[in-house]
Amino acid sequence: RCAFCNFTKDRRLMFIKRLDRLVEELKIVSARGVRFIRFTDDNFRHGKGDLNDFSRRIIQENISVKWMTMVRASALERVDFELLRASGCIEVLLGLESADPQLLANMNKNATPALYARVVEQLMSVGIDVSCYFIFGFPGETAETVKKTRNFIRRIEFPELPGTLSWALFPFSVAPLSPVYQPEMRRKYGLNGYMDQWAHDTMTSKEVTGHIERVFNALEHSCPIYRNDHLGMLHDDLSPAERKRFFLARHRLSKKAISKKLSRNEIMETFAHAFRRSN
Incomplete structure (x- = not known):
């Protein structure tokens, strides 16, 4: 798991819902008048690789819902994006976190900025909005890596495409139960502190706030994530x-x-x- 994450999972209790059951549940909620559905898994279908099958079933069953989900970028490499959009997908949320390869490695993120950019462009080119999470200040972060991530976000705004890029810019937090909270990783990065008050070898929590504000102000063709918008107005009107x-x-x-x-x-x-x- 990601080094900053304190989600706890007992894999003995985890399972992937059968596709037939998931489709049946979607038919039930659709029949009740629900028009928008957000799947809250941190990796939809746990990267099972059946997103194309899922999309086909929604179309075949004539389920008229618009849906959103979080998924890992690597799980989208073999997805038919036109099919995904035709099934009603209107937003994909990606945990990108950084555009610096070394920081991604420090975070235990098994992905690259090139993969992120390719997936974002493919989604937005078919009209699917993309929401991204970024974390600033993880051990190894410097003013230069912040600029690298800022410039990366600018490159993936793609203002000419029908989809819209939105983002959340989070400051790093030393969360209990996360791998980076443990003594071994603390010693590795010279990390001291707790939650939102911390310092390590390359940055402090006091510095990161200014970096985030500067990134926020530098972005012109994308926007922050807002979760209380009226989805009917945005996507119907x-x-x-x-x-x-x-x-x-x-x-x-x-x-x-x-x-x-x-x-x-x-x-x-x-x-x-x-x-x-x-x-």
Whole structure:
């Protein structure tokens, strides 16, 4: 597991739900009027490799739901992305964490920035939105690795594609039960502290906040993840281009709000301008 993660799993109690059962449950909730479904597994179908079969079954059974899920990038390498979109997939969440290969190795992430970029582009090219998690400040992080991740996010914004990139920028936390919390890894990285107060050989928790704020302000063609949006409005009432303009207008306002209080007129005019461009 990832070195920063404190999820505990008893693999004796874990199982992958049979595809037939999962499809039947989707039919039941769809019949009750549910239109949006978010699968909360941290790796949908546990990387079983049957996402294409799952997508085909949704189409064949005429299950009219839109769905979202978290999955590992490596589990998407042999996926038919057009099929995934046709089945109703509207968002995929990926735990990318960093664009520095050494940091990814420190985190025990078995992936590469090249894989991440390829998967993100393929998803967004068919109109599937991509949400990404990034962690800043893990042992080995420096100002240069932060810049590398910032520049990577800029490269995968792909403003010309129908999908939209969103992200959450998390500060590293020394979480109990995580591998990096253990004495051996603490000694390896010179790591001291607990939860959100820490220091190691290459960065401190006081420094990481400024790095995250600078990354936040540097990104122009993507936006933060918002989980309380009205999904019906976003995906039924707005076109992909309108949805993207809405997200980016909100992000511009968020950046302004860091340094000043926004007026109601400024907020309304920003959103009005975003939608006026579509007419």
